[in-house]
Amino acid sequence: MMQIDLFDLERTQSQWENTVEFNLTESGLHPYTLRELLTDAQLLELTDLPLGYGHTEGEPALRSAIAARYPGSTPDNVLVTTGSSEANMLVLLSLLDGGDEALIVTPNFMQLPGLAKATGAGVTQIPLRLNDSTWMLDLDEVRRAIGPATRMISVCNPNNPTGGVLSHEERQGLASIAAEHGIALHADEIYRGAELSGGETETLFGATPDTVVTGGTAKAMALAGLRIGWIVGSPELVSLAMQRQDYTTIGSNVLGQRAATFALQPDARSRIFARNRALLSQNIEQLADWIENHHDIFTWVPPKAGAMAFLRYGLPISSDDFSRRLRESQSVFVVAGSWFGLDGHLRLGIGGDPHHFAEALRRMDVFLETEFGLTAA
Ligand SMILES: Cc1ncc(COP(=O)(O)O)c(C=O)c1O
Missing domain, CATH: 3.40.640.10 (Type I PLP-dependent aspartate aminotransferase-like (Major domain))
Structure with missing residues (x-):
């Protein structure tokens, strides 16, 4: 049998991404439907x-x-x-x-x-x-x-x-x-x-x-x-x-x-990119505020591109356990840094609906409070 490393990220995503309420493991932008994107003539084609x-x-x-x-x-x-x-x-x-x-x-x-x-x-x-x-x-x-x-x-x-x-x-x-x-x-x-x-x-x-x-x-x-x-x-x-x-x-x-x-x-691309920027800027603003409220635990380098933010945290829990316990208790699914070989980090998708993202952050607050007794500053 050919030896191949387990692809932790993809395997774990495939297992849970469709069963959680808040999937923040996605690194791309909120998906379009063809109806949203194409003209009637294109759909017919x-x-x-x-x-x-x-x-x-x-x-x-x-x-x-x-x-x-x-x-x-x-x-x-x-x-x-x-x-x-x-x-x-x-x-x-x-x-x-x-x-x-x-x-x-x-x-x-x-x-x-x-x-x-x-x-x-x-x-x-x-x-x-x-x-x-x-x-x-x-x-x-x-x-x-x-x-x-x-x-x-x-x-x-x-x-x-x-x-x-x-x-x-x-x-x-x-x-x-x-x-x-x-x-x-x-x-x-x-x-x-x-x-x-x-x-x-x-x-x-x-x-x-x-x-x-x-x-x-x-x-x-x-x-x-x-x-x-x-x-x-x-x-x-x-x-x-x-x-x-x-x-x-x-x-x-x-x-x-x-x-x-x-x-x-070009016209469809421009529309997609404009929508993306609007989504990303709303979510990044919310996340920046959230991190500011948790600055004693979370630090980050704000991303320049991609619909994701990579956060470093200072808590006595592995990123794998963090991801699993957050998913099990709050139905919020984030990527563990260890799946990239960088424990002590989490990757959060920031390309989704801003209201949905706000609720996911609120549930992370609940998790931090119940698991570690932490309240936002
Ligand atoms: C850097 C990178 N390359 C490739 C892929 C796979 O993309 P696709 O869905 O086009 O196969 C991903 C998916 O997360 C990715 O992050």
Whole structure:
């Protein structure tokens, strides 16, 4: 039997996310329905779509709409996948072999280290470090970790779970290290477009000829249920990934592809992003007040992007137990930091309905009072 690490986050989410009253484990924005998003003509078009395999590499219009988001790319740089999970998997299967080494910047969506290890490759984690209230990447540490078997460096930018975004210097530094050693640079950019303020995070696509980016509709576009993701990379990498996709899913679903094509048109995207910002700014304000009221217990670096906040707490309870006991007693479900290898932290989703979020915070207060005798300041 192939050895594969338990993917704690996904397994635990799958177990409880549909049974709790307040699911704060989601890192994306409150999902849209197609009726909310599409015109009547577009909805009708979906109902008339023949449910064949379609274009297994992705509908031409969708590949063009995706390429338009990555300056310097064309549809030939794009492969459409079943969620960005499949995109990440195909990238790893295209770049790694047994005995190779991958450097993965963590914390991260733990699919990457888990799957990389399952290919038989060695994984070295490069930790982001909290420095002056910013999550920083130590480029010297990256440099020192590179060996003769290193094939790739992988980052999640904007980062899950910290909500941090790499600085210009960090991006350039990563690109020049990768170029100097002739290794691939992979960036999971699924949270690009869910910035709380400022412009969209600059893509790493094009940073080096061997840079490959993954993304999808699940988070910033609030359309996880479409199960549409993508790879944007060199035509050579895309071709390798296509050959592997023939063995995984053959191609992604045609309904999701057509709906994603509509959602990626500039007017629909702008509407989605404007709604997202409104939701995020209301929730982040509520959370900032809540943390202020609990400043003796909780500290944080406010996220720059992504619909999540990563909180550090000072209580004598593991994050796993915190998550479980909060869920069992208050039906509020949060992500334990230990599922990212960072105990003493919790990740809270901030992309949901603000009234719902307010009630979840109130229940966390009840939990803190009943479990630890703590009252808000
Ligand atoms: C960084 C990151 N990449 C990929 C995924 C998976 O996304 P998808 O639903 O598109 O497969 C997630 C889901 O949480 C994620 O956080």
